[in-house]
Amino acid sequence: MEHHVYIKKSNGETELFSFEKLRRSLQSAGANKDMVETIVHKIQGQIYDGMSSNAIYRKAFSLLKGKNKISASRYSLKRAILELGPTGYPFERLIGALLKEKGYDTKVSVTLHGECVTHEIDVLAEKDGNVYAIECKFHADARATSNVRVPLYINSRFLDIQKQWNTNPNNKSHLKQGWLVTNTRFTEDAVNYGKCVGLTLLSWDYPKNNGLKANIDSLALYPVTTLTTLNKREKHQLIETDIILVKELFNAADKLKTIGLSDTKIQRVLDEVKQLCRLDCN
Structure with a gap:
């Protein structure tokens, strides 16, 4: 029988451990029902109050790896992306590849002139005559979030580039929209601001069922x-x-x-x- 255990999160806070959440994450990685229940049962016998979420992850990963290496690989995706650091360039390459799979022509690390200043753009993507300027906010710490200041800054840069791009007669395409991508999460204010100004946001689990994890898994x-x-x-x-x-x-x-x-x-x-x-x- 599942019991109430309070675990310590990576930010130092405590929370009630969810065995159901563990089940869902294992299933999402491709583990079958019997495999999931076997792992959950073993975790139940080893978990204790004050245990760190990281220690629980390591135990679950080790058990899954012993049964199905491919499912273990998928289970580790969030941490695997964190390990791409310390620089953000590998993450930019990952995002460029993701968009290429979706039919965009992409370039990584592009210098563009704005109306006021010059900007370094992480990924430039083009599809059907429209161009998108994409900024990638990579975090090596899973606890990090991107607050509203980040999309405020990114949107102001995009507007500066857009004015220059769309008034340049040499450009045959239209710079349509700015995007902001992160491997962790956005605050609620950041999401609301992005919606308000038309800035596309993509994080680990946003938009719902179409976030970074869902896209990487599907492709x-x-x-x-x-x-x-x-x-x-x-x-x-x-x-x-x-x-x-x-x-x-x-x-x-x-x-x-x-x-x-x-x-x-x-x-x-x-x-x-x-x-x-x-x-x-x-």
């Missing part, structure tokens, strides 16, 4: 940091060679040899890549 655009067959050092060696996405290893398996992996381990990694990408990303 199988997993970062290399999700791979369970690589250790942390090996993952960051790949990132240093500009391999950000799991699917990129299909056409760059030689990079695995470059970072010192044996042929046997390379095959294990590629098997995981193939399963994560659902056999069809190349």
Whole structure:
């Protein structure tokens, strides 16, 4: 029988642990019903008041990894994105790839002139004659949120660029909208401001059922940091060679040899890549 346990969150606050939330996250990662109930039962026997949410995650991840490595990879997605740091560039590449999968022509790290000053834009995306200026707010801390000051600042930059772009006769496309993307969450004021001024916001779970997690899962655009067959050092060696996405290893398996992996381990990694990408990303 499930019992009431108060756990410590990463921000130091305590809350009642939700076994149902654990079930949903395991199911979302692809674990079947029997697997989910087995893991939940084991967690029930090990959890205690004051236990950290991070410790519970590690136990659940370890149990899931022992049963299904692919589900464990998906379960680790949020933390895997946090591990893309410390710079925001790999996250920008991830967002550029996500938009490319949705039919946009994308460029990462673009310098644009505004009416008043010059701006560095993280991702520039074009589709059907419309251009979108996308700013990526990467956080290496899951507790971090983007408050209303962030979209206020981003929108003012976008308006400056838009005035210059849309009055330039050399531009054949229309700079339509600014976007703001983060790997964590927005405050309620930030969301309300974005809606008010027409700034598209995308966070881990916003918009509902169409946030960053939902998009990455549906497109199988997993970062290399999700791979369970690589250790942390090996993952960051790949990132240093500009391999950000799991699917990129299909056409760059030689990079695995470059970072010192044996042929046997390379095959294990590629098997995981193939399963994560659902056999069809190349």
